[in-house]
Amino acid sequence: MIYITRKEHFNAAHKLYREDWSKEKNEELFGRCANANWHGHNYDLYVTIKGNINPDTGFVIDLKELKDIILVNVIDKLDHRNLNLDVDFMKGKMASTEVLAIEIWKQLAPHIAARGAQLHSIKLYETANNYVEYFGD
Numbered sequence: 001m002i003y004i005t006r007k008e009h010f011n012a013a014h015k016l017y018r019e020d021w022s023k024e025k026n027e028e029l030f031g032r033c034a035n036a037n038w039h040g041h042n043y044d045l046y047v048t049i050k051g052n053i054n055p056d057t058g059f060v061i062d063l064k065e066l067k068d069i070i071l072v073n074v075i076d077k078l079d080h081r082n083l084n085l086d087v088d089f090m091k092g093k094m095a096s097t098e099v100l101a102i103e104i105w106k107q108l109a110p111h112i113a114a115r116g117a118q119l120h121s122i123k124l125y126e127t128a129n130n131y132v133e134y135f136g137d
Contacts, residue, residue, distance in 0.1 A: 003120055005048040006066050010075050013040040014083035014095035038082060044125040045074070047108060051117035061117040069115075073107045097126040101134040109136070 015038050016030040026034040033039065047070055051060040077087055083095040089103050101124045109119045125131040 001050055002053060002060055003048055003050045004060050004063070004066075005046050006063060006070060008045045008047070008067075008070050008075050010043050010045065010079040011040060012043060012078050012081050012083050012087075013038040015039065016094065016096060017084075018094070038084075041126050043078075044131075045070070045104065046121075046123035046125075048120040048123070049112055049117045050120040054116070061112065061115050065115060066112070069108060069111045073111060074104050077107075097124055097130070097132050098134075100124060101132045105134055105136060 015035055016033040017026050021029075023034075047066070049061055049066065053060055077089070081087055083090050083100065089107055090100065093099050093103065101122045104124065105119060105122050108122075112119045119136065121136075122134045123131055124134075
């Protein structure tokens with residue numbers, strides 16, 4: 001078993017806010033992240049896959065294919081978008097980094113599996129100091 005990671009980057013805006021809570025409760029829990037005018041992050045996404053090396057190619061997966069999978073299914077949908085309003089796979093979900101990492105996993109896992117590899121983890125940096133790592137269900 002070998003692991004390989006691809007890094008991508010995107011910029012996106014969001015806010016943490018529950019419509020079923022008062023403005024005061026949202027601000028108490030989420031602070032500045034509940035700003036009515038949104039706020040943004042420069043995200044770094046690390047996608048790690050695992051599998052056996054194909055003896056014909058020497059690859060677990062062709063990294064050009066992995067790049068294309070990530071770009072088409074995730075980055076093109078997230079980059080310079082509002083996570084709360086513009087992203088189909090985030091509709092109706094809290095736009096926290098934790099939830100975003102899980103939803104990114106759901107977008108990528110089937111495409112990677114179709115190429116004979118397995119998604120191992122999603123690591124998503126929201127800031128230089130904060131990141132989440134998700135290993136699937």
